[in-house]
Amino acid sequence: MTQKPYTGSHSLLQSLEHEGVETIFGVPGGAILPAYDPLLDSPIRHVLARHEQGAGHMAEGYAMATSRVGVAMATSGPGATNLITPLQNAKMDSTPLVAITGQVGTAAIGSDAFQEAYTTGLAMHCTKHSYLVTDADEIPDVVHEAFHIASTGRPGPVLVDIPKDVLNQHTTWSPPTLAGLPGYKPPSSQGHPRQIKAAVELIESAQRPVLYVGGGVIRSGATAELLAFAEAANVPVVTTLMARGAFPDQHPLALGMPGMHGTYTATTAIQNSDVLVALGARFDDRVTGDVASFAPRARVIHVDVDPAEIGKVRNPEIPIVGDARLVIQALLARLIADRAEAAAPTRAEWLHQLGIWKESKPLSYEQPEDGPIKTQFFISRLHAATNGEAIVASGVGQHQMWASQFWSFNRPGTWINSGGLGTMGFAVPAAIGAKAARPDELVFALDGDGCFQMTFQELITATTEEIPVKVVVFNNGGYGMVKQWQNLFYGGRISASDLGTSVPDYPKLAEAMGCVGLQVEHPDEVDAAIDKMVAVDDRPVVLEVVSDLDEMCFPMVPAGGSNDHIVMGREDL
Amino acid sequence: MIVEDKPGVLSRVASMFSNRGFNIHSLAVGPTHVAGRSHITVVVDAPELEQLKKQLHKLVNVIKVTELDRVDALESEVMIARISCDPVNRGEIGDTAGLFGARMVDLAPNSITFEMAGTPEHLASFVDHMKPYGVIDLVKSGRVAMKKISDVARIAVGQA
Numbered sequence: 001m002t003q004k005p006y007t008g009s010h011s012l013l014q015s016l017e018h019e020g021v022e023t024i025f026g027v028p029g030g031a032i033l034p035a036y037d038p039l040l041d042s043p044i045r046h047v048l049a050r051h052e053q054g055a056g057h058m059a060e061g062y063a064m065a066t067s068r069v070g071v072a073m074a075t076s077g078p079g080a081t082n083l084i085t086p087l088q089n090a091k092m093d094s095t096p097l098v099a100i101t102g103q104v105g106t107a108a109i110g111s112d113a114f115q116e117a118y119t120t121g122l123a124m125h126c127t128k129h130s131y132l133v134t135d136a137d138e139i140p141d142v143v144h145e146a147f148h149i150a151s152t153g154r155p156g157p158v159l160v161d162i163p164k165d166v167l168n169q170h171t172t173w174s175p176p177t178l179a180g181l182p183g184y185k186p187p188s189s190q191g192h193p194r195q196i197k198a199a200v201e202l203i204e205s206a207q208r209p210v211l212y213v214g215g216g217v218i219r220s221g222a223t224a225e226l227l228a229f230a231e232a233a234n235v236p237v238v239t240t241l242m243a244r245g246a247f248p249d250q251h252p253l254a255l256g257m258p259g260m261h262g263t264y265t266a267t268t269a270i271q272n273s274d275v276l277v278a279l280g281a282r283f284d285d286r287v288t289g290d291v292a293s294f295a296p297r298a299r300v301i302h303v304d305v306d307p308a309e310i311g312k313v314r315n316p317e318i319p320i321v322g323d324a325r326l327v328i329q330a331l332l333a334r335l336i337a338d339r340a341e342a343a344a345p346t347r348a349e350w351l352h353q354l355g356i357w358k359e360s361k362p363l364s365y366e367q368p369e370d371g372p373i374k375t376q377f378f379i380s381r382l383h384a385a386t387n388g389e390a391i392v393a394s395g396v397g398q399h400q401m402w403a404s405q406f407w408s409f410n411r412p413g414t415w416i417n418s419g420g421l422g423t424m425g426f427a428v429p430a431a432i433g434a435k436a437a438r439p440d441e442l443v444f445a446l447d448g449d450g451c452f453q454m455t456f457q458e459l460i461t462a463t464t465e466e467i468p469v470k471v472v473v474f475n476n477g478g479y480g481m482v483k484q485w486q487n488l489f490y491g492g493r494i495s496a497s498d499l500g501t502s503v504p505d506y507p508k509l510a511e512a513m514g515c516v517g518l519q520v521e522h523p524d525e526v527d528a529a530i531d532k533m534v535a536v537d538d539r540p541v542v543l544e545v546v547s548d549l550d551e552m553c554f555p556m557v558p559a560g561g562s563n564d565h566i567v568m569g570r571e572d573l
Numbered sequence: 574m575i576v577e578d579k580p581g582v583l584s585r586v587a588s589m590f591s592n593r594g595f596n597i598h599s600l601a602v603g604p605t606h607v608a609g610r611s612h613i614t615v616v617v618d619a620p621e622l623e624q625l626k627k628q629l630h631k632l633v634n635v636i637k638v639t640e641l642d643r644v645d646a647l648e649s650e651v652m653i654a655r656i657s658c659d660p661v662n663r664g665e666i667g668d669t670a671g672l673f674g675a676r677m678v679d680l681a682p683n684s685i686t687f688e689m690a691g692t693p694e695h696l697a698s699f700v701d702h703m704k705p706y707g708v709i710d711l712v713k714s715g716r717v718a719m720k721k722i723s724d725v726a727r728i729a730v731g732q733a
Contacts, residue, residue: 124585125592129633132580149633183577183636308627 008136008167009034015143025058029075032102034167054429054458056086061433064416069096076102077115087157088126092420096155103163119161128156136171144176153186154306190326199301200334206275208350209235215242216280218412222325229332238266242419245409259287261401264361273298280324283313293562372548375474379406385530390442393431395451396422398480398553403446425454431469449475462540463514476547477501510542518543575637578611582634601715651714655686657707673699
């Protein structure tokens with residue numbers, strides 16, 4: 001028996017092992033087949049998703065729970081096109097991701113071959129970078145570059161497309177270098193000392209400062225630095241949807257999430273701030289509302305690793321390009337040095353005002369005793385039952401906003417959601433990816449019925465791969481946020497957002513996929529249902545929460561409106 | 574800008590412009606004196622280039638981006654123009670073309686074709702002078718440009 005030759009496929013697997021990859025989420029197919037053979041002999045775990053979109057979101061969930069690069073693998077053509085949504089999702093949320101796709105043989109490229117798609121062209125605008133490998137000898141360098149680009153600077157998705165003949169080509173493996181990246185220089189600086197000095201002086205002189213914290217703080221691993229700086233500077237903190245968990249919600253300086261469905265206090269604090277310190281945040285339209293009236297009196301300090309974010313929406317008085325962790329360290333060091341000469345500002349008036357807002361305008365809902373169950377109530381009970389010690393993934397819509405509002409976060413990597421792209425169906429596969437990465441954590445997917453119906457088949461993956469996630473489906477019989485907008489802005493004309501409640505039978509559907517299926521309908525049964533769900537640890541659970549069909553998500557700043565006009569509830573309409 | 578000479582780079586650069594809502598006025602791509610490096614000159618009408626430059630820098634294959642104001646730039650375009658003529662006015666057209674430094678590259682009984690290079694203004698002026706005779710066909714390359722470094726060059730252009 002002759003020894004198998006060493007091919008591009010072996011080189012690919014060896015390269016992935018070299019990068020420290022432990023888990024790949026994928027679906028095989030014709031063009032990527034060669035890579036699946038040496039996978040059998042590799043220590044890398046392959047999680048077989050039921051759809052490439054699921055594989056991609058799993059890789060994102062894995063990356064968000066660990067801050068490591070997630071890896072997804074798919075075949076050419078439809079395999080690659082099914083990955084487009086996760087790639088764009090990862091691009092919008094700066095999630096480090098490497099996607100490996102098979103491509104038709106080099107000689108067939110451009111001939112409309114079976115399962116051919118122009119993958120690198122399709123991925124051009126939804127990746128940070130992409131590669132078409134034309135020689136197997138390039139594989140070690142390309143894979144190394146892909147991981148480097150995905151994980152450094154502003155993280156993001158990188159696609160590596162490899163034709164089948166290149167995977168079969170005889171080659172050798174040699175330790176990779178980054179010599180092939182002359183144009184890639186991610187800033188890793190702690191900011192210019194002059195800018196740091198000016199920023200600290202501005203913050204210290206501020207009467208009403210706010211730290212506007214975005215997902216960049218989580219991506220750069222800067223949460224400990226943030227806590228130290230916020231406390232030392234005595235400045236309140238708002239955490240955007242992507243930054244939930246970057247600062248403990250129970251902290252006296254925490255104001256919660258700002259923006260369209262943010263807390264009154266967070267949104268209003270920004271509006272009234274005189275100095276706004278944006279840390280790894282990008283002035284997204286869901287945060288700013290009408291840009292012209294956003295934080296009108298604030299002088300802005302903008303810290304971001306991506307220079308293109310600085311000045312894109314709002315011109316800052318003090319721009320600082322650098323890594324959030326290093327910059328916050330530098331700000332803290334400067335602040336401590338300056339304090340040797342000047343007293344710390346107390347900001348009693350500002351903090352008092354914030355306290356009044358917190359007290360008088362809290363997040364609220366009313367849970368009628370005999371139902372129907374409000375999603376907010378369930379989330380609060382789940383938090384109480386678990387002490388918040390869990391990873392929470394969510395889909396997109398009302399339930400996502402309520403999860404962000406009513407789950408009290410206190411550590412990074414525990415909130416996994418689709419912020420920028422707003423990808424419905426994200427929760428189930430992302431939770432599976434997170435649980436695969438962190439098997440010791442309790443991992444919940446808090447999902448809506450609309451989202452669930454987009455990707456629930458990945459629960460089959462969860463069962464077969466023994467990844468026991470817990471999925472809560474808030475069943476309000478439709479696309480709740482779409483319905484809310486139709487009720488508010490389209491005269492109550494409900495068009496195509498009603499899914500009905502007759503099918504599917506969620507517990508049965510869950511059982512059919514090998515999960516435990518549960519249902520809860522009455523508020524007084526919620527705690528017992530949660531206990532039951534949490535007790536299952538040998539397979540996935542789906543708990544259907546029969547929810548209020550008409551509940552609306554508040555506070556709300558209507559799209560494009562000014563953050564000065566926050567609708568607190570139906571009575572404000 | 575200086576870019577890596579790799580497949581797909583032009584496509585990345587060009588589509589970045591459309592993705593961000595900018596219209597490319599003129600585009601020229603060619604090799605540089607350094608192997609593996611190409612030069613791309615893009616002319617855009619945009620009030621604010623800062624965001625565009627930052628986005629270009631984010632493209633992994635883009636090595637260097639330089640913004641050239643026209644005052645500081647040496648610019649050139651290549652043009653081939655076919656002018657209608659007859660035996661009577663052919664001499665006169667030839668004389669004018671000579672003044673512009675245009676070179677005759679094709680001569681037919683009813684037309685004369687010139688090739689020339691120069692600044693956009695120089696080419697436009699030539700075309701203006703040819704219009705009365707009838708411009709049959711005209712093609713222009715994208716503009717190439719390089720930063721001026723001598724004051725002498727700047728003064729010379731100022732006088733022109």
